[in-house]
Structure formats: C-alpha cells, structure tokens
Amino acid sequence: MRLLEAVLVIVNPLAFLILTLPVPHAVRALRRAAPVVLVPAAAQILLEGPRWQLVPAYVLAAGISAAGLLHGSAPAHRPRPRTRSRKLAALLTAGLGAVALMASAALPALLPVFSFAPPTGPHRIGTTTRHWIDTDRPEAFAAGPHARRELMVQIWYPADSGPDAPHTPYVHDGEVFAAMARLARVPEFTFGHLRQVTTNAVASAAVAGDRSRYPVLLFLEGAMGFRQMNTFQVEHLVSHGYIVVALDQPYTAASVRFPDGRRTAGLPPDRLRALIDRSFDPAGETPGGRVFDDGLIPYLTRDVTFTLDRLAALDRADPDGILTGRLDLHRIGVFGVSLGGIVTGEACRLEPRLRACLMTDTRMTPGVVREGLAQPSMWLTRDTATMRREGWSAGDIGQYQSTTRAAFRKGRADGYFVRVPGMFHADFTDIPSWSPLLSRLGITGSVPAERAHAIVNAYSLAFFDRHLRNRPSPLLDGPAQPHPGVLLETRRP
Template identity: 50%
Template structure:
C-alpha cells in the first residue's frame, strides 16, 4: 500500500482495537480524525476502488465517534465499556473481520512499483498516433478506413530525479479491456492508472543517434505490457516503440475519442491457428507484420523532424530490431523476414508460423521460453504444448543466421510481461510461475540487452549465466559492426 493508505489503515486499526473496550474516549477522538485521514489520502494519492472497504469503515467510525461523544463524556468518570458484555465480544469479531478485509483487498491489488532500470540513462516517453494511408484496415467495419496505430516510445533521456513520472495506463479503456479478457468486473484493474513508471513524459533525449526497437504485444495485450523491459532497454541507450495494433490489442484509444476493442477471442484464435498450418500471403499475421515496416517509416520521419522536438536526430533506424511476446512473438520473425532494416529479432514464448518453420528467420534471432513440463504445470493443453515446442525448435533449427534458444524453467506465460508483478499473490493464483516475477524479469532483461547489444551495437558481451537456465547457441554468422 501507499504511504497515506498505510497511515489511514493503521489509524482505523487503532480505533477498532479500542472501540469495544474501555476507556472508549481515545477511540472516539481518533474516530473523528479518520474522515480527515481519508480526505488527506485521497487528495495526496488519489482514491482507488481496492480502498473502498477502508473508506466505508472510515465513514462508520466517523459516525460512531460523533454519536459516541455524549456517552463518552458520561462514562469518563467510571471507565465503563461503551459496548458491555456479549456485545463487546461480537463487536470485536466484526471489527476484526472488517480490518482483515480493509488490509487484504488493497494489498492484493496494489499500486505497485516498477524496479529502477539499471542503465546509465534516465527514461523519457512520448505517445504518437500514426495513420497508414497506403493500407486499409481489414478487420474494421469500414472497408475504406486506413490502418491506424498508437505508438508509445521510450528513449534514453537526461535523468531528472524530481520530475513527475508518467502513468502506466492513461485511460479506463485499457484496464477495462484487460478485465474483460479475464472475465472479471471492468473496475478490477482501474487502479493501474495510478501506477507510476520510471519514465518522464517529454524530457529531452540523450544526445546521439540510438538504435531502435519495435515491441509487439500479445493478443488482447497493450503497448505498455512490457514496461519492465522497455524501460531497461531505454536506460541502456535504445529507443523502443511499443505498438497498440487495433483489433488485436485489448483496447486502443485514439486521440479523437474512438476506442477499438479486440476481436472476439474465438475469432482471433482461429486466425492465429491458420498461420500455424498454412503459409498465408494475407491474413492476420502478415497484416500485423506490415505494421512494423510502417512504424520504422514513421520513426525515420521522427528522426528527420519530430513535431514534439524531442527525437529529431536521435533515431538510428539503420540499426533496428524487433521483439515480441505471445502473438507479438509470432509476428516478430515474419516481420524480420519482410523488413530488411531489421537486424535482430527476439521471440518470447510464442509459437511459430508455417512460413517461419519452413524458412527460418533471416536475421539473428533469440527465443526465450520454457520447457514442456512447466507448460503442463501451468495447465496448457497437450496439443498446444506440442505446437509451441515443436514450431520454435523447427524455426531455431533452420539457422540461416545466428540463433539462441534460452529455456527458463518455472516461468509461466505472464512472467514474460508486467502482469506477473501486478499482485503479490500472482504465483498463488497461477499467473506467475515458481520462479517469481522479479527473477523472471531480471533474467529476461539480461538476455534481451546482451542480444541486442551484440547485433545492434557491435558489442561482444558474454551471454548471461543463471542457475537453472539452459542456453543453446548456433552462431552461423558473426555479428556485423554497427552502422552510423
């Protein structure tokens, strides 16, 4: 919980401890202070629904305190309990249960903190709306509408310790979309809007031209889903553009107020499954892969003249890579095969298309995934496990370029995203594997940085070594020197 939330809950606990017992005067006086503590907490940190039990209890205690004052005055001389006999015991049980709810709900759904990036730079962020007038939106209701994207960019920036950090999510459409995917009430994840990242909006970029990376999220995901990874890369000197791709992202909110929600799960699954068995020149995967080329074009435009006057002259699109998780990991290799500007592709826990199984990946590629036993423990269907493992292995085995296959046992699918860190009980709920989100993210970041440093910066870092993690390498080519 946040600092003022803790103060409020502790004050309520003190009142509840004293309310059924004697002398009641201290509890009554504290009870009058509780509504003030609520007002201070809401003004300082903002209200959020997981604190609703605390707010309701605060209202009860405030009303009780007002009503109890005359009785307190009468009883101050004799020290009698305000709630005598059995009523005292019953009140104690009720208040104990109430306090358990007050503490548990906001603790399970916290306003969590992202770990500080370990690179030498601060992190800046900007969001852009891009329209591709050369392509039609094949999944929308209007066949004449152009393809549109929302892009969030993280970049190396001058560190400003006192600057206000950017919000994790900017509107209710996204957390509502995530809740819809999980089948829970829309309000469930709205508190994530109050989570602050390590990035500062619009802060000046570090001088120099930096390699660029395109990030692709999973089905029903969102462009910020791997903020832990994007911020680490930005702090290490990369510009990362995370894409919200309409009809596959959970909810894409455009500047004019429109919100485009994802295709129904069954339809999207069918479209993805088609790519696993057929080489399709059109369809979902090629459509998403072309977004990557379009994004690189827009990044080139920003390098020439950023309308925000932040990224002009800062982007080296000649040194570009792509990385993705789940559906984004499926799309990353076809995008690399399509786009000659991409020099490296990182795939996180994703099946491969028929095209990639047949041809491999033309650029150096790294797969980050887990073993079949871990997938069974997570509850995956045996057919899905076989598709997942066999297609990745087949694509890795083609080896037209350098390849790395990193197996991370005890990681579940959401460990490859921020979602594993949303709650301290993610492991108990089956959202995070035994490895835990903190260790999983540290390992993922270490391999991500080492991989892209090798192929986009011409560095020669040693591959990280972690206990229990198995790394296979098939270097067919030596990494070339960086351009620019």
C-alpha cells in the same frame, strides 16, 4: 502499498483498539480524538486517489470517527452492569470490526498500486505517443470501405530530465484494464486501480545528449494485450541506451483509443484465436467480408514495415521536435511476446532493415520454419513440463516447441534458445506485478516476479548489446551465468 494507504491501514486498527478495549481512565480521553482517523483517509483520497480496494478502510474510518464523536458527546454516568446482551453486542462489534480491519489491510495488499523498479541503466526515460495512419492500406477489420489502417505508437527514449519531473501513467486508456478483466472473467472494475500506477518515464522530455543517435527496438504486444504490457522490459532497455517503439495494433490489442476519442475493442478471444490459427493455413481468412491476401500474421507484419518507414520520416523531421536526427536506423531490433513474437519472426523473415530478433514464448510461422532467419535471433521460452503444468494442450505444446526448435536450428546467423523452467506465459509480461494472488490462481508460475523479470531483462539486454552494439555479452556464452536454472543453448552458423 502507497504511503498514505499504509498510514490509513495502520491508524485504523490503533483507533479501533482505543475505542473497543478496556483502557485506563487517563487514556479514555483518547477516544474523543478518534475522529482524527478521518485525516489520513481524506488525505489518501485527495492526494493518492480513491480505489475500491480501500472501501473497507474508508468505511472503518468513518465508523470509528462516528463512534468517537458519540462517545465524546455522551454525558458522564456511572458504568452500567455488563448484561449478557451488552456483552454479545460488544463481541459482535469487535468481530465485525476485526473483519473490516483484515479486509482493509488485505485488499490493497493483494491488489496493489504497484511501482516499477527504478531502471538500472545510466539514463532517465522520456516518452511520447504518436498516431499514424497508413493511407495506402485499407483496415481489414473495419466495416467502412474507406477506413485506413491506424496505429497508436508509444516511443520511449533515453532522456535528460530532472529527478522531480512528474512521471507518466502506466496507461492512458483505462478501458485496457476493463478488457483484461473481461478476459479473466472477473468484474470490469477489478483492475481499475492500475490506472493509478505510474512509470519511470517523463512525457516529452529532451533526448539525452551523451550521444548523437541511439539504436532502435520495436516492441510488439501479445493478443488482447496493450503496448505498455512489458514496461518492466522496455524501461530497462531504454535506461541502457535504446529507443523503444511499441505498437498498439487495433483489433488484436485489448483496446486502442485514438486522439479523437474513437476506440477499437479487441476481437472476441475465440475469433482472434481462430484467425491466428488460420494464419498458419494458406487458405487465409475472411473477417467482416474481406479476405486477407495471405493471412493475419502477414497483415500485422505490414504494420512493422509501415512503422519502419514512419521512423525514417520521424528521424528526418519530428513534428514535435524531439527525435529529429536521434534514431540510429542502421541498428534496429525487434522483440515481441506471444502473438507479437509470431509477428516478430515473420517481420524478420521479410524485412532486412531488422538486424536482431527476440521472440518470447510463441510459435513460428511456416515461412520462418522453412527458411530460417538471416538475423541473429533469440527465443525466450520454457520447457514442456512447465507448459503442461500451466494447462496447455498437447497440440499447442507440440506446435510451440517444434516450430521454435526448427526455426532455431534453421537460422543463418547466431541463435540463442533460452528456457526458464517454472515461468508461465504471463511471467514474461508485467502481469505478475499486478497481484500476488495470480500465482495462487495459476496465472503465473513458480518463479517469483522479480526473478522472472530480472532474467528477461538480462538476456534481452545481453542479446541486443552483442548484436546491435557489438559489445561483449558473457551471459550469452554460458554455461557460467548468474541465473541458476536457466537453460541456454547457442548455435553458430
């Protein structure tokens, strides 16, 4: 809960008690000061921004203020006897006020404007967003014959910035949260307050000068996700000296807004699931009258190849003058969650420029299972029992477990298979921070959000440090490690 929200939630019940409870004569004058409760309400709205979860607090503040004004303007008179009807009215007022007080405190706590933990690394964080068009490739999902594949790409990097520099919003396109709400079958405004969340990044800050170049990591979002959905992980890696490049892949992302105002919505979930499933079938799929040459996953994988080409051009000459000569393109890794993890595996199979591959809670394509990966690879996932508790079907569990296991065994470089019992699919993303209610609703698992994110961050950093920077990573050697319950298996070629 933010500072002014907390002040409002504390002031309201104090003012309510002064108005409703019998108090000594000397304290009754405080009732005339009840309108002061509007000050924190107005300050919160003006400085932090209004949100629907605080509507009960706003209404309560207005009611208390009005009651205080009426009390102060009423002529003095002798107390009238408390009749039964007056007692009932007082009880009703107190009851409604108590309900409003509980709602005014509970709603902002259950759906908070949360904060990302300060990064633990030595670097501050800068960020910039780019719009890239692949003029050589048609957009398979667009109706027009001349449409070309477009990507929105966000880049985070180690930065030199003052501690007081304004931090960037979590997302710039609020439609993302409306799409997520539709996916969860709740009203579209439910997650609207997350637009007020800020990150630890500063827009267009200068790149940190402690070294000339930084290794690069690509991040690939999940189906119906968004490029910032693993900000907790991205900021951790950047603070430890990595440049992270996140792709919004239109039509498989929840919503993608382009600089000219155009927006592409994600495909209906059933349609997207069918396309993904068909990507594991050589027959391919036909969206909107066009045929994928070899399935959806290879189509999305070409976004990765295109991005690598654009990063090379960016390193030669950044039009914004930020990243020229700062990308270490000889040390590039990639990580992705869910659908992004599938694309990560396929991209690593086909693209030798990728030197380290981290797949999170996903299955592997037939090509990856058949050939294995030539790069060092890590799988972050969980056990069968946890997937069953989350409600996954036996068929999905079998495919996820068997394909990742097979790819792990088939790999031609160092491999790591990390399982975290109790973590659900959403726990590998920012989503557990959105609300403590999510565990009650079965969306997140039994591992607390802070611990789940600490595990993901620790193994991600250890993996990329070892295989992109040649740094010691004792966490990957096991069995002694600071995260009890985590199951680590390693494989050497």
